[in-house]
Amino acid sequence: MIALLLVLASSPLDPLWSLVDEERYQAAIEGALRIATDANATIELRQNALTLGLTAACSGNAERCDQVARTVSDWMPLWRPDSRALPSLVQAFGRARVTRAERYNSLPKGQLSQGQWCGPSATSSILLVETVRGVQAQDRVKESCIQLNKTEQGFLIAYDAQLQPIAALGSLSAPVTLLKQKQVNQRPLSLALTIAGITLAGVAAYLLLSDPGTGNLELTVENRP
Amino acid sequence: MKQLVLFTLALSACGQAPGGSITLNFPADLITNGILHAAVFESGQCATLSDPVVLAEALVRLSHPANFDARNEHPMTLNAIPAGGDRMVVAVVEQEGTQVCRACSDDVVIKDNNTSTVRLILEGCP
Structure with a gap:
C-alpha cells in the first residue's frame, strides 16, 4: 500500500507526510527509512526522508525518537533542528549529538x-x-x-x-x-594543541562543576475575560 | 605561524551552530485560535517586560494552541529549566503574528530535580 502511494505521489515524501498527519507514525518511520537507505535516491531526498522520519518518530507517543535521532545525527552531522521544532525532537537530537563523540570513539x-x-x-x-x-x-x-x-x-x-x-x-x-x-611546523602545532587541549579541559571541568542542574515548572495559565 | 592561526580559527568554530532547517507543519487550530506561548527567562522583572516579549531569548519555551478548558485554564509543563533563583515566567497569546495579551511572574525559584508551580492570569484577552 505504501509502495503504491509512493508511485502515485508527486513527491515520494508526500504520502509519508500524510501518514504523519494521520498519526500513523510507525508506518511513516519505516517509509522514511526505506527512502533514506536507498542508495539510488538523491542525497537531498534521503536527507529530507530522514528529517521526516525524525519528525514522525518524535511525534505523539512514538517510541523510536532517540533511535532515529541518533541515525540522523550520524548521517547528517552538520544538521540541527530548528529551535521551534517539537521539544521532544530537539531534546532527543541534543542527546544524540552529546553522545556522538563517545559512540564514535568505540x-x-x-x-x-x-x-x-x-x-x-x-x-x-x-x-x-x-x-x-x-x-x-x-x-x-x-x-x-x-x-x-x-x-x-x-x-x-x-x-x-x-x-x-x-x-x-x-x-x-x-x-x-x-x-x-x-616537519618544521610540527612543534608549534603540537604546542598549540597541548595548550588548547588543556584550556578546553579546564573550561569543560569548570562548566561541569558549575552546572546548577535543572528543574521543571508546572504552569497553569488562566484566561480571565 | 600560519598553521597556528588556522588552528585557532578552527577552534573558534567549535560550538558554532552549523546551518540547517526543518519544515514544520502546524495544525490548523494553531493558526485559527492563536498560540499560547509559555517562556522561562533567566532573569528579569515583569514591570520592565518588553513589548512584544522577545521569546527567542527564553531559556525554555513551549507553545500550545490557545485553548482553555471549562475553568478557563490551560496547564503546561516546562522541563529541563536551568536551576536558579530569579527566573521570570511569561505567558503570551499570539494571534496572526501579534502578541495580543500576556501575563508574567518574576522571582520564580527553579530547584534542581524539583518541580515548581506557577499560576499566571491573562486578563483582557480578545
Missing part, C-alpha cells in the same frame, strides 16, 4: 593511507567533513574508500547500508590531521 578507525581513507568491508558510503579556516564542508561518496586530495584536517565516518556508522576517524569537534605537514 568504532574502528578505518585505514588511513597516503591520500585516501577506507572503511571496513561493509562500508556503503563515506562522509568527509573538511575543516578549512573554521568553515566545514561535506563530501559524501558511495564507495568504501575516499580520496583525501589536499584535505589537511577533517572528520571521516563510514556507514553501512542501513546508515549506521561502522568506522570513524576524529569527530566534528576534534578533526584529525589527514595530511602530514612539514
Whole structure:
C-alpha cells in the first residue's frame, strides 16, 4: 500500500507526510527509512526522508525518537533542528549529538593511507567533513574508500547500508590531521594543541562543576475575560 | 605561524551552530485560535517586560494552541529549566503574528530535580 502511494505521489515524501498527519507514525518511520537507505535516491531526498522520519518518530507517543535521532545525527552531522521544532525532537537530537563523540570513539578507525581513507568491508558510503579556516564542508561518496586530495584536517565516518556508522576517524569537534605537514611546523602545532587541549579541559571541568542542574515548572495559565 | 592561526580559527568554530532547517507543519487550530506561548527567562522583572516579549531569548519555551478548558485554564509543563533563583515566567497569546495579551511572574525559584508551580492570569484577552 505504501509502495503504491509512493508511485502515485508527486513527491515520494508526500504520502509519508500524510501518514504523519494521520498519526500513523510507525508506518511513516519505516517509509522514511526505506527512502533514506536507498542508495539510488538523491542525497537531498534521503536527507529530507530522514528529517521526516525524525519528525514522525518524535511525534505523539512514538517510541523510536532517540533511535532515529541518533541515525540522523550520524548521517547528517552538520544538521540541527530548528529551535521551534517539537521539544521532544530537539531534546532527543541534543542527546544524540552529546553522545556522538563517545559512540564514535568505540568504532574502528578505518585505514588511513597516503591520500585516501577506507572503511571496513561493509562500508556503503563515506562522509568527509573538511575543516578549512573554521568553515566545514561535506563530501559524501558511495564507495568504501575516499580520496583525501589536499584535505589537511577533517572528520571521516563510514556507514553501512542501513546508515549506521561502522568506522570513524576524529569527530566534528576534534578533526584529525589527514595530511602530514612539514616537519618544521610540527612543534608549534603540537604546542598549540597541548595548550588548547588543556584550556578546553579546564573550561569543560569548570562548566561541569558549575552546572546548577535543572528543574521543571508546572504552569497553569488562566484566561480571565 | 600560519598553521597556528588556522588552528585557532578552527577552534573558534567549535560550538558554532552549523546551518540547517526543518519544515514544520502546524495544525490548523494553531493558526485559527492563536498560540499560547509559555517562556522561562533567566532573569528579569515583569514591570520592565518588553513589548512584544522577545521569546527567542527564553531559556525554555513551549507553545500550545490557545485553548482553555471549562475553568478557563490551560496547564503546561516546562522541563529541563536551568536551576536558579530569579527566573521570570511569561505567558503570551499570539494571534496572526501579534502578541495580543500576556501575563508574567518574576522571582520564580527553579530547584534542581524539583518541580515548581506557577499560576499566571491573562486578563483582557480578545
